[in-house]
Amino acid sequence: MAISSxxxxxxxxxxxxxxxxxxxxxxxxxxxxxxxSIKISQKKVSTKIVSVMTPQQSERKPSxxxxxxxxxxxxxxxxxRASEKSRLSPGENVWVNVDVLMTHDVCGPGSIGIFKxxxxxxxxxxxxxxxxxxxxxxxxxxxxxxxxNVDIIREFSHEQGIKYFYDIKDLxxxxxxxxxxxxxxxxxxxxxxxxxxxxxxxxDSHTCTAGAFGQFATGIGNTDAGFVLGTGKxxxxxxxxxxxxxxxxxxxxxxAKDLILQxxxxxxxxxxxxxxxxxxxxxxxxxxxxxxMTLCNMVVEAGGKNGIVPxxxxxxxxxxxxxxxxxxxxxxxxxxxxxxxxxxxxxxxEPLVAKPHSPDNRALARECKYVKIDRVYIGSCTxxxxxxxxxxxxxxxxxxxxxxxxxxxxxxxxxxxxxxxTLPVPGSGGKTCSQIxxxxxxxxxxxxxxxxxxxxxxxxYARINEPQVCVSTTNRNFPGRMGHKDGQIYLASPYTAAAxxxxxxxxxxxxxxx
Amino acid sequence: MSTAASLANxxxxxxxxxxxxxxxxxxxxxxxxxSTAQRSFKPLISQSIVVPNxxxxxxxxxxxxxxxxxxxxxxxxxxxGACYVVRDNIDxxxxxxxEYLTLVPSKPDEYKKLGSYALIGLPESYETRFxxxxxxxxxxxxxxxxxxxxxxxSREHAPVAxxxxxxxxxxxxxxxxxxxxxxxxxxxxxxxxSEVRVCDECKTGDVVTIELEKSLLINHTTGKxxxxxxxxxxxxxxxxxxxxxxxxxxxMIAALAT
Numbered sequence: 001m002a003i004s005s006x007x008x009x010x011x012x013x014x015x016x017x018x019x020x021x022x023x024x025x026x027x028x029x030x031x032x033x034x035x036x037s038i039k040i041s042q043k044k045v046s047t048k049i050v051s052v053m054t055p056q057q058s059e060r061k062p063s064x065x066x067x068x069x070x071x072x073x074x075x076x077x078x079x080x081r082a083s084e085k086s087r088l089s090p091g092e093n094v095w096v097n098v099d100v101l102m103t104h105d106v107c108g109p110g111s112i113g114i115f116k117x118x119x120x121x122x123x124x125x126x127x128x129x130x131x132x133x134x135x136x137x138x139x140x141x142x143x144x145x146x147x148x149n150v151d152i153i154r155e156f157s158h159e160q161g162i163k164y165f166y167d168i169k170d171l172x173x174x175x176x177x178x179x180x181x182x183x184x185x186x187x188x189x190x191x192x193x194x195x196x197x198x199x200x201x202x203x204d205s206h207t208c209t210a211g212a213f214g215q216f217a218t219g220i221g222n223t224d225a226g227f228v229l230g231t232g233k234x235x236x237x238x239x240x241x242x243x244x245x246x247x248x249x250x251x252x253x254x255x256a257k258d259l260i261l262q263x264x265x266x267x268x269x270x271x272x273x274x275x276x277x278x279x280x281x282x283x284x285x286x287x288x289x290x291x292x293m294t295l296c297n298m299v300v301e302a303g304g305k306n307g308i309v310p311x312x313x314x315x316x317x318x319x320x321x322x323x324x325x326x327x328x329x330x331x332x333x334x335x336x337x338x339x340x341x342x343x344x345x346x347x348x349x350e351p352l353v354a355k356p357h358s359p360d361n362r363a364l365a366r367e368c369k370y371v372k373i374d375r376v377y378i379g380s381c382t383x384x385x386x387x388x389x390x391x392x393x394x395x396x397x398x399x400x401x402x403x404x405x406x407x408x409x410x411x412x413x414x415x416x417x418x419x420x421x422t423l424p425v426p427g428s429g430g431k432t433c434s435q436i437x438x439x440x441x442x443x444x445x446x447x448x449x450x451x452x453x454x455x456x457x458x459x460x461y462a463r464i465n466e467p468q469v470c471v472s473t474t475n476r477n478f479p480g481r482m483g484h485k486d487g488q489i490y491l492a493s494p495y496t497a498a499a500x501x502x503x504x505x506x507x508x509x510x511x512x513x514x
Numbered sequence: 515m516s517t518a519a520s521l522a523n524x525x526x527x528x529x530x531x532x533x534x535x536x537x538x539x540x541x542x543x544x545x546x547x548x549s550t551a552q553r554s555f556k557p558l559i560s561q562s563i564v565v566p567n568x569x570x571x572x573x574x575x576x577x578x579x580x581x582x583x584x585x586x587x588x589x590x591x592x593x594x595g596a597c598y599v600v601r602d603n604i605d606x607x608x609x610x611x612x613e614y615l616t617l618v619p620s621k622p623d624e625y626k627k628l629g630s631y632a633l634i635g636l637p638e639s640y641e642t643r644f645x646x647x648x649x650x651x652x653x654x655x656x657x658x659x660x661x662x663x664x665x666x667x668s669r670e671h672a673p674v675a676x677x678x679x680x681x682x683x684x685x686x687x688x689x690x691x692x693x694x695x696x697x698x699x700x701x702x703x704x705x706x707x708s709e710v711r712v713c714d715e716c717k718t719g720d721v722v723t724i725e726l727e728k729s730l731l732i733n734h735t736t737g738k739x740x741x742x743x744x745x746x747x748x749x750x751x752x753x754x755x756x757x758x759x760x761x762x763x764x765x766m767i768a769a770l771a772t
Contacts, residue, residue: 106615106616110620110671113619117620143616145617149618203668204667205668219667219692221669221696222619222620224696226758269662270665273690300692303662303691454612455607456613458613476607476666479635480635
C-alpha cells in the first residue's frame with residue numbers, strides 16, 4: 001500500500017522531538033527490510049539523537065521485486081489462523097474464533113443482558129471454559145448498584161457453570177475470598193489465560209495488555225461481547241502494523257512506562273488508531289513479562305487496536321506451570337509489510353511524565369520539578385504489579401527518607417499484595433516492600449482492585465475528590481479521570497512516582513538512583 | 515426455543531438471502547492509506563466485507579454473505595436540530611464518568627438514567643451543559659466534534675448515554691476505534707465523519723440538518739454546508755438498531771422466539 005510522504009513528514013515535524021529523519025542523520029532512505037535498516041541506522045548517529053524514525057515504507061509491487069508472495073506480520077498471522085484463512089491483508093474484515101473472552105463487574109452485567117436478550121434466557125455460552133469473569137473495578141465500596149453488579153455476574157457464572165469466575169463475597173477482608181484475584185488484566189496473565197498466538201477479547205480497553213504474550217488482544221463493548229458469548233466469534237478488521245524497534249541497554253532509571261510514554265508522546269493519542277503496535281528489538285527482549293505488559297497496556301492510549309511482543313524464552317518461562325493449554329507462537333515474516341517503522345535508542349531516553357490532561361502530553365520529569373504535588377498513587381494494571389512495587393521500594397530504600405505527600409499503594413491482585421509482604425527487596429538486607437513502604441510513611445497497601453485509577457464510586461479508596469495534583473502510575477489523565485474534574489494527573493513510572501513522593505514535587509528518579 | 519446459542523441453519527439462510535451487493539463505501543482501505551493525515555485510517559466495520567469463500571467454515575460464510583444485504587428504503591434519511599459543539603479528544607470519561615458505570619445499559623430504567631449523565635464529565639470551560647439538571651434528554655440532538663472522539667475506555671455506556679440522551683448523530687473529524695465500533699454495534703448513534711474541521715465553524719445552538727443519503731451537513735444558522743464521508747455499510751446496521759437486529763433482519767441469526 002502506498003503511503004503518502006506527506007504523512008511521514010507531518011509525523012516527524014509535529015513536535016520538537018528526538019526523532020529525526022533519515023536525511024538529518026545522514027543515512028540513506030530505507031526500504032522494506034527491517035534487518036537491513038538496523039545496520040544502516042547505527043552509523044553516523046550523533047550523540048544528540050535519541051532515536052531515528054525511518055520514512056514510511058512504500059509498497060514495492062510484486063512485479064518489481066520478483067516476489068509474488070509477501071509475508072505477514074504476527075498480528076496478521078494470528079488473524080489468519082483464527083479465521084481459518086491461509087492469507088489475509090490489513091483492511092479485510094474477517095470472522096475470528098475467539099480463544100478467551102474476559103469481562104468484569106462494570107461491563108459484565110450489560111454484556112450478559114444483551115446475551116440473554118438476543119440468544120434467549122436459557123441460552124448457554126459457546127464454551128464455559130473460555131469465558132473468564134473477573135470482578136475488579138468497583139469492589140470495595142458500599143455503592144449498592146456496584147455490589148449488585150457483582151451479584152449479577154456471580155449468578156450468571158453459576159448458572160452457566162463458568163469455570164473461571166474469580167469471585168469475591170467478603171468485602172471486608174479480601175483474603176477471606178479464596179477465588180478472588182483482582183485487576184483483570186494482571187489476573188489473566190497470572191492465571192495462565194494469556195497464550196502466544198491466541199485471540200483474547202475483553203470488555204475493557206486495556207485488554208491489549210495481553211499482547212505482551214505474543215497474542216492478539218483487544219477491547220470490545222458489551223454488544224460485541226454478547227455476540228461472542230453466544231457464538232464464540234467476532235467480526236474484526238485486520239489491522240496494519242506499526243513496528244517499534246527498541247534497541248540499546250535499558251538505563252537503570254528507566255522502566256517500560258517511560259518507553260510507552262515516549263512513544264505515545266511521539267505519535268499522539270490517535271497515532272495508532274486502528275493499528276497494531278509491534279514491539280521488537282534488543283531492549284524488548286531484555287524486558288520481563290510484567291514490563292512487557294506495561295508496554296502493551298498503554299497502546300490503547302495511542303489509539304492502538306492491539307500491542308504485541310514476540311514470544312520468547314522469557315514468555316515460555318513465565319507460562320511454565322501456569323497453563324496446560326497447548327499454544328503455538330507466531331512471528332512476523334522477514335517479508336512482512338509494516339505501515340511504518342520507528343527506531344528508538346533506549347539508552348538516550350530520560351524519565352518522563354504525561355502532564356495533564358492527555359497521555360500524549362509528554363515532558364521530561366526533570367523539567368517538571370517545580371510542579372508541587374498533593375499525592376502519589378501507585379497501582380492499576382499499568383503500574384500496580386509486583387515489579388512496579390519493587391521498583392518504587394527501590395527508590396524509597398535508596399533515599400531512606402519519608403514521603404512528603406500521601407502515597408497510596410493499590411496492589412493489582414492478591415498475588416501482588418502477597419509479594420509486597422513477602423518478597424525481599426534487592427539490596428535491602430532482606431526487607432520486604434511492605435516494610436520499606438511503612439518506614440517511608442506510605443499508606444498501608446490496600447485491597448487489590450482497579451481502585452481510583454478511574455475514579456469510581458465516591459467512597460473509592462484514594463479517589464481524587466478535590467482539585468489536587470497527583471503523580472500516578474496509571475494509564476489515563478483526561479479531565480476527571482480519577483474523580484474530580486479539576487484534578488491534575490501526571491502519569492509516570494513507579495520510579496518517578498516514588499521519587500516525587502519523596503520530594504513533594506514531580507521528580508526525576510535519578511535524584512535518588514544514582 | 516433453542517437452548518443453545520447458534521447461528522441460523524444454512525439451508526434456510528442461503529435461500530432467503532438476497533444477493534444484491536451494495537458497492538462498498540466510497541473509501542477503500544487503500545485510499546485511506548494514501549490519505550495525507552496519518553491518523554485518518556477510518557474503516558467501517560462492515561466495509562469491504564469479504565466475499566464468501568467456499569473453503570471458509572460454515573458459520574463464517576453465513577455471516578459474510580449476510581452483510582451484503584442492505585435495505586435502503588424506509589431509512590432514517592435526515593436529522594434536524596440544535597447542535598452541541600465539542601473539541602478534540604473527548605474521551606469516554608468526559609462522555610460518561612466512571613462513577614456512573616454501575617448503571618447497566620441493558621436495564622431500561624438505568625439506560626434512561628445514563629442519558630441524564632451524558633457529557634457531564636466535560637470541564638467547566640464548556641459553559642452550556644449538554645443535559646440540564648433534572649432532565650433525561652438533551653435539547654441538542656446532534657454533536658459536532660473534532661478529532662479522536664470517544665477515545666479512552668471501551669465502555670459501551672458512552673455511545674449508549676448519548677443515544678439515551680436523544681443524540682441522533684455525531685459529526686466528528688475522526689473517531690477512536692472502540693467507540694466507533696460500539697456506536698455501530700448498538701445502533702445508538704450515527705458516527706459520521708466530516709472532511710474538514712466543522713467544529714471550528716459551528717457553535718453550540720446552531721440549527722443544523724444532516725441529510726444522510728446525501729452525506730451532507732447543513733448549518734442553517736451560518737448558512738454553510740459540509741460534505742460528510744458516507745456512512746457506508748455501517749448505515750443499515752445502525753438503522754436496523756445494531757448488529758443483532760441487523761443480523762436478524764438479514765437472516766444471519768435466528769429470529770427471537772416470542
